[in-house]
Amino acid sequence: MRRVYSEIAQIAGNIITVEATGIGNRELADVRSPGFSSLAQVIRLESDHVTLQVFSGTRGIPTDAEVRFLGELLHTPFSEALLGRVFTGGGVPRDAGPVIDAERIALGGPPVNPAKRIIPRKMIRTGIPMIDVFNSLVESQKLPIFSVAGEPYNPLLARIALNAEVDIIVLGGMGLKYDDYLYFRDTLEEQGALSRSVLYIHTAADPVVECLLVPDTCLAVAERFALEGKRVLVLLTDMTNFADSLKEVAITMEQIPSNRGYPGDLYSQLAARYEKAVDFEGAGSVTVLAVTTMPGDDVTHPIPDNTGYITEGQFYLRNGRIEPFGSLSRLKQQVNARTRDDHRTIMNTMIQLYAGFKESLEKQSMGFRMSTWDQKLLKYGALFEQRMMDLSVNIPLEEALDLGWEILAACFTPAETGMPTQLIEQFWPADLSDADAAAEGDEAAFEAGDGESEGGEPALVAAGPSDAVDAVLHEMAAPELDSTSPQAGSDD
Numbered sequence: 001m002r003r004v005y006s007e008i009a010q011i012a013g014n015i016i017t018v019e020a021t022g023i024g025n026r027e028l029a030d031v032r033s034p035g036f037s038s039l040a041q042v043i044r045l046e047s048d049h050v051t052l053q054v055f056s057g058t059r060g061i062p063t064d065a066e067v068r069f070l071g072e073l074l075h076t077p078f079s080e081a082l083l084g085r086v087f088t089g090g091g092v093p094r095d096a097g098p099v100i101d102a103e104r105i106a107l108g109g110p111p112v113n114p115a116k117r118i119i120p121r122k123m124i125r126t127g128i129p130m131i132d133v134f135n136s137l138v139e140s141q142k143l144p145i146f147s148v149a150g151e152p153y154n155p156l157l158a159r160i161a162l163n164a165e166v167d168i169i170v171l172g173g174m175g176l177k178y179d180d181y182l183y184f185r186d187t188l189e190e191q192g193a194l195s196r197s198v199l200y201i202h203t204a205a206d207p208v209v210e211c212l213l214v215p216d217t218c219l220a221v222a223e224r225f226a227l228e229g230k231r232v233l234v235l236l237t238d239m240t241n242f243a244d245s246l247k248e249v250a251i252t253m254e255q256i257p258s259n260r261g262y263p264g265d266l267y268s269q270l271a272a273r274y275e276k277a278v279d280f281e282g283a284g285s286v287t288v289l290a291v292t293t294m295p296g297d298d299v300t301h302p303i304p305d306n307t308g309y310i311t312e313g314q315f316y317l318r319n320g321r322i323e324p325f326g327s328l329s330r331l332k333q334q335v336n337a338r339t340r341d342d343h344r345t346i347m348n349t350m351i352q353l354y355a356g357f358k359e360s361l362e363k364q365s366m367g368f369r370m371s372t373w374d375q376k377l378l379k380y381g382a383l384f385e386q387r388m389m390d391l392s393v394n395i396p397l398e399e400a401l402d403l404g405w406e407i408l409a410a411c412f413t414p415a416e417t418g419m420p421t422q423l424i425e426q427f428w429p430a431d432l433s434d435a436d437a438a439a440e441g442d443e444a445a446f447e448a449g450d451g452e453s454e455g456g457e458p459a460l461v462a463a464g465p466s467d468a469v470d471a472v473l474h475e476m477a478a479p480e481l482d483s484t485s486p487q488a489g490s491d492d
Helices: 153-163 178-190 208-227 239-252 266-274 302-310 343-365 372-389 397-411 421-427 436-448 467-476
Strands: 008-012 015-019 028-033 036-046 049-054 066-069 075-078 103-106 142-147 168-176 197-203 231-237 285-293 313-318 321-329
Touching: 028 049, 075 208, 103 208, 142 153, 142 302, 153 168, 153 178, 153 231, 153 285, 168 178, 168 208, 168 239, 178 197, 197 208, 208 231, 208 239, 208 266, 208 285, 231 239, 239 266, 239 285, 239 302, 266 285, 266 302, 285 302, 321 343, 321 372, 343 372, 343 397, 372 397, 397 421
Parallel strands: 142 285, 142 313, 168 197, 168 231, 231 285
Antiparallel strands: 008 015, 015 049, 028 036, 028 066, 036 049, 075 103, 313 321
């Protein structure tokens, strides 16, 4: 029978130390005193000194509080009844619902043996073109979303939770503002996605130690659902708050700090969570998508820097858009050859032309004269940003690919895209094919200095796109700068 210890040797932050023997690492304990009760977990053993972190914080704990060791590791209940519910990081109901009385599963277990994993080959569609078309999300992938404070990363995660073609969503919030917690809960409930979701939420007002439990609880539940054949997507926000909690606990324990004060095992702590992503043969899968806010937009900060060595790519969220340059899904080649014949070609061509748009934009900002090709790139870039990069765009993959062809056809002739003839014949918008010759005539008029087509209108568009694209182009149309313009300058 376990003894009850009634003398606490030291209290520091959320950490207490007692003198005890026969205790195991990570063992749970029950800390009680009049008006106070909380679970605690052993985090360090030094001779007969046992250090525990108290989940509810140490405020109000007297030194004569009773500490009873339970002889078991941390567990969380698992059942289908979890779906549609909201819990704290420790698994306590946050939604005023009943306590889940079901099988309890251990937290913090080892990741699956890599030799037992299968090669991921299934795509998770999100309805977001910048993900589906350009950096496809693959089952069992682990990807961070690098961002800065103020970017709409939580609305992005909510969009993915609503649209992702998976069976179950497990959402873990760490250090969330209460408004953000309500946003997630209400959005999922109003859109009918809460019934396939389970939320583990730690708010900024909750004890710091509880923040450390959120990823482990989410991943343990997700892994169990996956073993039962479910395709599970784990969404975590914000891993920077998780790392900061590790830092706070390490400082309290007087550990020797590493880079910028973070504990020396930061890489191992992050890897232990991300490596839970897995595709089980003959069962389901666990996919991890986690937000990491970069302090000062510094990618060399220890948190994003260590994360980049663990994950299989990253998304950069800047100015309310997923940035195509720097964003990478290292597993996209496993799936984008199985979607549609033109997927890879559209992906490569549009990004290549967008890079040209950035160069033309820089030339324009410095006052250089814009050539006809520069004008086409400027129109293309504006159209691409508005119709494809905007996070409000919510369309299936096939429609996004078709939209890509429309945007290209609205700005360029088939020859200018450099795409294979076979794909052009198959996918180039039919209603634009007859206009190619007229477009070439318009370009010749530009080069001659006329600046007008036969109808007297500025020949800014090579061919007429669909109604939606045409409306955008009409708003963006502007006459080309000539050599007499005050902004005009040398090509060099």
